[in-house]
Amino acid sequence: MKAVGIVVEYNPFHNGHLFQVNQAKKITGAEVVVAIMSGTFLQRGEPAIISKWYRTKMALLSGVDLVIELPYCYSAQKAELFANGAISLLSEIGVDFLNFGSESGDIQEFLQFVTFMNKHQTEFDQFVQANMKLGYSYPRAASAAFTQLHTSSTALSLTEPNNILGFHYVKAIADQKCTIKPTTTLRKAAQYHDEDIREGTIASATSIRKLLTSNQLEESKHVMPEPSYQLLKNYQETYSLFHTWEEYYPLLQYKLLSTPVNELRSIYECEEGLEYRLKEASKKADSFHDWMNLVKTKRYTWTRLQRVSTHIVTNTTKIEMNEALNTKPNYLRLLGMTEKGQAYLNKTRKRRTLPIRKPAKVEGIMTELEERAANVYLSILPSHTRTAEMKKEATRSPIRL
Amino acid sequence: MKAVGIVVEYNPFHNGHLFQVNQAKKITGAEVVVAIMSGTFLQRGEPAIISKWYRTKMALLSGVDLVIELPYCYSAQKAELFANGAISLLSEIGVDFLNFGSESGDIQEFLQFVTFMNKHQTEFDQFVQANMKLGYSYPRAASAAFTQLHTSSTALSLTEPNNILGFHYVKAIADQKCTIKPTTTLRKAAQYHDEDIREGTIASATSIRKLLTSNQLEESKHVMPEPSYQLLKNYQETYSLFHTWEEYYPLLQYKLLSTPVNELRSIYECEEGLEYRLKEASKKADSFHDWMNLVKTKRYTWTRLQRVSTHIVTNTTKIEMNEALNTKPNYLRLLGMTEKGQAYLNKTRKRRTLPIRKPAKVEGIMTELEERAANVYLSILPSHTRTAEMKKEATRSPIRL
Known part of the structure; x- marks a missing residue:
């Protein structure tokens, strides 16, 4: 079976x-x-x-x-x-x-690329780090790193979400x-x-x-x-x-407004001073959509910010998640x-x-x-x-x- | 003027x-x-x-x-x-x-009683502590302490909230x-x-x-x-x-359910294992009224529990309040x-x-x-x-x- x-x-x-x-x-x-x-x-x-x-x-x-x-x-x-x-x-x-x-639809492309990447992981990581220092979000930095690695050796397109x-x-x-x-x-x-x-x-x-x-x-x-x-x-x-983010926005807003920034900083994925930005925006935005538009920058993708929002609303700390x-x-x-x-x-x-x-x-x-x-x-x-x-x-x- | x-x-x-x-x-x-x-x-x-x-x-x-x-x-x-x-x-x-x-309506009664109490504060505190050890709430323990102090020397009734x-x-x-x-x-x-x-x-x-x-x-x-x-x-x-507690209950319930007990313990007035009781009740009660009925005991007055609820919903810690x-x-x-x-x-x-x-x-x-x-x-x-x-x-x- x-x-x-x-x-x-x-x-x-x-x-x-x-x-x-x-x-x-x-x-x-x-x-x-x-x-x-x-x-x-x-x-x-x-x-x-x-x-x-x-x-x-x-x-x-x-x-x-x-x-x-x-x-x-x-x-x-x-x-x-x-x-x-x-x-x-x-x-x-x-x-x-x-x-x-x-x-892609072709499993060989994936297998080949995994083999390739396992040989070039360190180089890849260095490219990603360098790209992120230029202010790119992780997905964009990773995508650029693939190109920088001369991925012409594989046909797999890593700008497609399901390929990734x-x-x-x-x-x-x-x-x-x-x-x-x-x-x-x-x-x-x-x-x-x-x-x-x-x-x-x-x-x-x-x-x-x-x-x-x-x-x-x-x-x-x-x-x-x-x-x-x-x-x-x-x-x-x-x-x-x-269940949509708009329905959860009152809880997210409440959580952000009732939590001091030093406590927000302990939340998983809440990094690099993001806590101030998220909290300030919650004082201004009436809806999740408006809030996201206030907080998003070149550095943070919509997805990344939604995940941070998720961990904030579930009050999941870095310590807990890492454990x-x-x-x-x-x-x-x-x-x-x-x-x-x-x-x-x-x-x-x-x-x-x-x-x-x-x-x-x-x-x-x-x-x-x-x-x-x-x-x-x-x-x-x-x-x-x-x-x-x-x-x-x-x-x-x-x-x- | x-x-x-x-x-x-x-x-x-x-x-x-x-x-x-x-x-x-x-x-x-x-x-x-x-x-x-x-x-x-x-x-x-x-x-x-x-x-x-x-x-x-x-x-x-x-x-x-x-x-x-x-x-x-x-x-x-x-x-x-x-x-x-x-x-x-x-x-x-x-x-x-x-x-x-x-x-009371008579200011002399208050003035006399304050003079009396300033002389007997230590005895009074001892009576209150002893009464609380018997399981009484603070207001009841204090009320009994007044009687124990032979407050017949004053006419002021300290079971009345506005007199207190x-x-x-x-x-x-x-x-x-x-x-x-x-x-x-x-x-x-x-x-x-x-x-x-x-x-x-x-x-x-x-x-x-x-x-x-x-x-x-x-x-x-x-x-x-x-x-x-x-x-x-x-x-x-x-x-x-x-604005009534019933309107705030969804936030209180959310806060209790999303906060680990060791974090709840840091909230002002959340003492003596109360955090477990409050959290458990929030999993069962649909309304603030039902929740209060689940959490109240002889030891805690309704008022005391409402104040704890207030500090929980505003996320006010012992450290912050004492500061x-x-x-x-x-x-x-x-x-x-x-x-x-x-x-x-x-x-x-x-x-x-x-x-x-x-x-x-x-x-x-x-x-x-x-x-x-x-x-x-x-x-x-x-x-x-x-x-x-x-x-x-x-x-x-x-x-x-």
């Missing part, structure tokens, strides 16, 4: 994701699809538009067999740490393959010496930053979220599987909102499974090196951060559902389908 | 307050009434029902000539520190008299060796905890707030001066709310003045030992706490007014009437 692992956010699950799930099985011949999914706050530093439970159900209803949560300490992180965390979980589960979507993530997955597999075999699927139709729904039936998650938050849910119906659409509709009816990153995960949180997924878990019990647990049953820094992120994520729900959701979060059983 | 000082919260200003303002002038013969008024969070650990600016206007329109803000480090405090702070400001201004409402405050005013005047002459006015009709509006035209602030928060503003019309009623109505129309309490105020914040009040300020300029300043022009721990408390107080306003109000708060000129 072979399994293919995928790393997902499903924010929300749409036809592009369905395409990838099917391709992953087809390319690898695996029977079982295991998804590592971010729970609350995502790689680009955004809250997931709906809860992990609804997104899990979407996945299970569209071909995924197991959904395992990617802990907070990996989920709201730059590509390298995000990929490392996700691969380490897939390795613990013992999947046979990895599949990821990319703009893919590179880090393949590199993590090499670094962690996993036996997972990486594969890639060419991303179809919609590009990541494309914000207009196409004529066709594949659209980017960004464009779909735009429809949701502008009260045009109906218009996203043709670009996602029917269960995804129904679950989105049901979520809005049940909780009266979608979590230096601690090996001691459990897997299973969010959901199909019957086939359950059969796979039973058959591979001995291969698995970590127990499946609910956070309520586990101690340690990682679950502490999980609980906090989950509570903060739920804090914006209407009062009649908020506390009830918080109460059951850490003890909730996986969804079975 | 003689002045009488009063210490007020005006939460909101009603006929009982009007009665006291007039009595204060009548008893002392003073022409000018100077009110020291709490700005955002009050002595019983509650947010003021409407802003300091609206309450200042109410006061000026009903016979008060000057309104000076009582800083946060004194305003949300037990009677002794509250009284000490208020008297120190009145002393800096140089008023001739103090007037306060009391259940009055005692601390008179004691502060003695301790600070001020030249202010204390006077008292017998409180008429409504008792402090009385929650039903009487047939007459005097009702307690508590009963009025109950009407306001149950959408029965109209029914409070006959128990307050017309300007107070109009200002309350206008506040609700402008900001769509009154503020050990720092002499270095400015007076004038919230409003009538023409007569302004004339008084001009005539007494040389007598005054502190400058009148806006917080934006002053540095130091006291203004830092002021700014933070003000921003937190304003955090619950609707987004279209919140930031605008925050922006002008620290630079706002006094109201002139």
Whole structure:
């Protein structure tokens, strides 16, 4: 019983994701699809538009067999740490393959580039440092460093976001010496930053979220599987909102205004005097969008600033995050499974090196951060559902389908 | 030009307050009434029902000539520190008299009791400590200590809240060796905890707030001066709310859930393992009322717990508060003045030992706490007014009437 692992956010699950799930099985011949999914706050530093439970159900209803949560300490992180965390979980589960979507679509390009980079890491780091000293953000500095390294030796374009993530997955597999075999699927139709729904039936998650938050849910119906659409509709009816930064801005603003700068400085990724800038802007901006426009500079990408905002609103300090990153995960949180997924878990019990647990049953820094992120994520729900959701979060059983 | 000082919260200003303002002038013969008024969070650990600016206007329109803000480090405090702070400001201004409402109504009782207590302070403290070891809250322990001290030598009843405050005013005047002459006015009709509006035209602030928060503003019309009623109505129309703990509960809950217990422990008045109790309750309670019912015990009075909640929501640490309490105020914040009040300020300029300043022009721990408390107080306003109000708060000129 072979399994293919995928790393997902499903924010929300749409036809592009369905395409990838099917391709992953087809390319690898695996029977079982295991998804590592971010729970609350995502790689680009955004809250997931709906809860992990609804997104899990979407996945299970569209071909995924197991959904395992990617802990907070990996989920709201730059590509390298995000990929490392996700691969380490897939390795613990013992999947046979990895599949990821990319703009390249050719796994050889990734493998070659990882080999190349492993030989030139020091030079690369020096180029990045030098570029950052010139005032470039990390992604731009890294992108320029690739060019400076004469990457004409590879065809892989590292200005594409999914190629970058893919590179880090393949590199993590090499670094962690996993036996997972990486594969890639060419991303179809919609590009990541494309914000207009196409004529066709594949659209980017960004464009779909735009429809949701502008009260045009109906218009996203043709670009996602029917269960995804129904679950989105049901979520809005049940909780009266979608989770966006605008909904969290009152908490972020409150947190910034009630926290002295020397305390803000202890927050993860809050570096280089950023605390003053963030705090001052919170006195002026009425909305998250205005606040971001006040704080952004050439040096900080939108994504980086959103991640700092995430760590501020979850009150995650440098000390806590470093402790979590230096601690090996001691459990897997299973969010959901199909019957086939359950059969796979039973058959591979001995291969698995970590127990499946609910956070309520586990101690340690990682679950502490999980609980906090989950509570903060739920804090914006209407009062009649908020506390009830918080109460059951850490003890909730996986969804079975 | 003689002045009488009063210490007020005006939460909101009603006929009982009007009665006291007039009595204060009548008893002392003073022409000018100077009110020291709490700005955002009050002595019983509650947010003021409407802003300091609206309450200042109410006061000026009903016979008060000057309104000076009582800083946060004194305003949300037990009677002794509250009284000490208020008297120190009145002393800096140089008023001739103090007037306060009391259940006793006889200033001799207060003067005698202060003399008595100054002789028996050590014994009294010992009784209080012993009673608290038995599990009593501070107010109950102090009340029993008075009886244990054979206070039959005085007629002053120290189970009455306004007598307790009055005692601390008179004691502060003695301790600070001020030249202010204390006077008292017998409180008429409504008792402090009385929650039903009487047939007459005097009702307690508590009963009025109950009407306001149950959408029965109209029914409070006959128990307050017309300007107070109009200002309350206008506040609700402008900001769509009154400031109650229920409005702040989402922030308090968020703060408790996002803060590790060892960090909560650094908050002022968060003692004796209370942090665990407060945090656990925040995972269960949907409302402030439910939360308070979960956290209260024989040991902690409702008021004490509300004050802890205030310091948690404003993120005020023990270190910060102690620094503020050990720092002499270095400015007076004038919230409003009538023409007569302004004339008084001009005539007494040389007598005054502190400058009148806006917080934006002053540095130091006291203004830092002021700014933070003000921003937190304003955090619950609707987004279209919140930031605008925050922006002008620290630079706002006094109201002139």
